[in-house]
Amino acid sequence: MLRIDTGDTAFILMSAALVMLMTPGLAFFYGGMVRKQNVLSTMMHSFIMIGMVSVLWVLYGYSLAFGPDNHGLIGNFDWALFNGVGSEPNPDYAATIPHNVFAMFQLMFAIITTALISGAFAERIRFPFFMLFMVLWVTVIYFPVAHWVWGVGGWLRTLGALDFAGGTVVHITSGVSGLVLAMLLGKRRGLGTIPMPPHHLPLTVLGAALLWFGWFGFNAGSALGANGLAGSALVTTNTAAAAGVVGWVMVEWMRQGKATLLxxxxxxxxxxxxxxxxxxxxxxxxxxxxxLISGPLCYMGVLMKHRLGYDDALDAFGIHGLGGTWGAIATGIFATTAVNSAGADGLLYSGNVDLLIKQLIAVAASYAFATAATIIIYYAVNGITKARATAEEEYTGLDLTQHGEEAYAGFAVQGGSFGHTSLNSDPSGLPKMVTMPNQPHL
Amino acid sequence: MKKIEAIIRPVKLDEVKDALNKAGVRGMTVTQVAGCGLQKGKKGFYRGSEYSIDLLPKVKLEVIVPDAMVDQLLDIITTQVRSGEIGDGKIFVYPVETAVRIRTGEKGEEAL
Incomplete structure (x- = not known):
């Protein structure tokens, strides 16, 4: 019987919770950046994924991603419903923690990946399309690509491509799929003629703070143990985030004369x-x-959308797609076995391009697969329920038209927004507030 | 009776309010408004995109007063608000037909 390490287990339990918090954090991050009539729908795109992906993960998702291998492409259904995924460790993945803890840690990655895509199509997508699209996306794209990179027998894992915590699986797949969706959906109506500035930046900064905080679980937790490697990942994670802040702010300051909190x-x-x-x-x-390079690179990626004419509304591709691509390539340059003997030496240490080529293969395969599969899923789902909101829905805002709720009451009168309540008399003669039929009783 | 409508810098509201109170003005209505005039707008930035903020935030202060007080109050408001820079605001004076205090039914200047 394998010995469970309590320190490792406690750390991964905590890390799973940290990564879980990133998705509500992303909801704040994205929610603050949209206009106020779309803040709830944008936050819903993240929050509902915690619900939907968690259920799919237990049903069959974990099994497809990490279960026994089929030709290096996808797992089988042996572990559906977490069958056999219990407190006994699985030495192929993490020998010192219960298998179910590993599975739950990995679940949080699947959740946030789907939520990341939503930045690309914010403010113009219909909710029924969104839900159906995401069920298929996570099943057809995420579970297989996670298997390629991390699953035992997965072809990219076997090839020797390195992806410590999900640059390819999480950020490239979500960024690229977001870009494809942004192009297929078209621009938000009025973009370019009316400004669409963020409606609540403090919310966005709260979200960024929660993401940064949760990322310690995401990256250090990917060591799968409370050990020196986790410490090493914590150091690089905080350092790169800090350098990203400096890099972005510097280039922005030089170009537009002001440094912004966004x-x-x-x-x-x-x-x-x-x-x-x-x-x-x-x-x-x-x-x-x-x-330091990621800041200016992603800043240019954000500017690129205006020149190329696609509306990646909250820069899912500009930041996650490009940042993830840069990270994957840079791993092929900077990786060193001095840090992690289970890794490999990149260009800078080995003097050859072996690892870099493997990294480029992983990037290219992720781009190609995410693009092709997203296009197919888009047309299939769009044939069932339309993807794009109507002009009327878009002008009114998705919060009210898709979800029947508003974040901020526009005109404050007793009982709610103006026009939503009426005064009625009951037989006792005392007036009381009643809600209109379209308002749910609480 | 006259209505004095002053559109002023938000930062000056408290000083004007106190000065008007001292001069015997008992009631006023204050609204947050946005407007443009000679003052130029500001530039806003989000992720490398630039947009102009042409409508600047101002405060609209409305008081209804007896005719005899108008000149004195215009002086008070002007003195309190003036900074000498563009963007100090404007004051408009309108005639008012009548006023009613809803609680008592008093009409005219009695209701002020």
Missing amino acids: GAASGAVAGLVAITPAAGFVTPGAAVVMG
Whole structure:
């Protein structure tokens, strides 16, 4: 019988909770950046994924991603309903923690990956399409790609491509799929003629702070033990995030004459995304370089959308797609076995491009698969229920048209927003507030 | 009776309010408004995008007073608010037909 290490187990339990908190954090991050008539729908796109993906994960998701291998492409259904995934460790993945703890830690990655995509199509997608699309996306794209990279027998894992905490699986797949969706959906109506500035930046900064905080679980937790490697990942993670802040703010300051808090928050996320695949393989010095480059790189990625004419509303591709790509490539340059003997030496240490080529293969395969599968899923689901909100829905806002609720009452009168309540008399002669039929009774 | 409507810098509201109270003005209505005039707007930035903020936040202060007080109050408001820079605001004076205090039914200047 394998021995469970209590320290490792406690750490991964905590790390799972940290990564879980990143998804509500992302809801705040994205929610603050949209206009006020869309804040709830945008936050819903993240929050509902905690519900939906968690259920799919237990039903069959974990089994497809990590279960016994089929041709290096996908797991089988042996572990459906967590069958056999109990307190006994699985030495293939983590020999010192219960298998079910490992499975729950991995679940949190699947959740946030789906939520990340939603930044690309904010403010213009219909909710029924969103839900159906995401069920298929996580099943057809995430579970297989997670298997390729992390599953025992997965072809990229066997190839020797390195992805410590999910640069390819999480950030490239979500960023690229977001970009494809943004193109297929078209721009938000009025973009370019009316400004669409963020409606509540303090919310966005709160979200960025929660993401940064949760990322310690994401990256250090990916060591799968409370050990020196986790410490090493913690150092590189915080360093790259900090360097990302500095890099983004510097380039923004030079270009537009002012440094913004949104830029600082965005730079932190860019740095965190970039270090994700490399966190347990590179030195703190490499983390500084990776973070400093990620800021300006993602800033340029954000500007690129205006020139190329697609509406990646909250920059899912600009930050996660590009940052993830940079991180995967940089891993091929900066990885060193001096940090992690289970890793490999990158260009800088080995003097050859072997690892870099493997990294590029992983990137290219993720881009190609995410693009093709997203296009197919989009057209299939769009044939069942339309993806794009109507002009009327878009002008009114998705909060009211898709969800029947408003974040901020526009006109404050007793009992709720103006026009939503009426005064009625009951037989006792005392007036009382009643809600209109379209308002649910609480 | 006249209505004095002053559109002023938000930061000056408290000083004006106190000065008007001292001069015997008992009631006023204050609204947050946005507007443009000679004062130029500001530039806003989000993720490298630039947009202009043309409508600047102002406060609209309305008081209804007897005709005899108008000149004195215009002086008070002007003195309190003036900074000499563009963006100090404007004052408009309108005639008012009548006023009613809802609680008692008093009409005219009695109701002020």
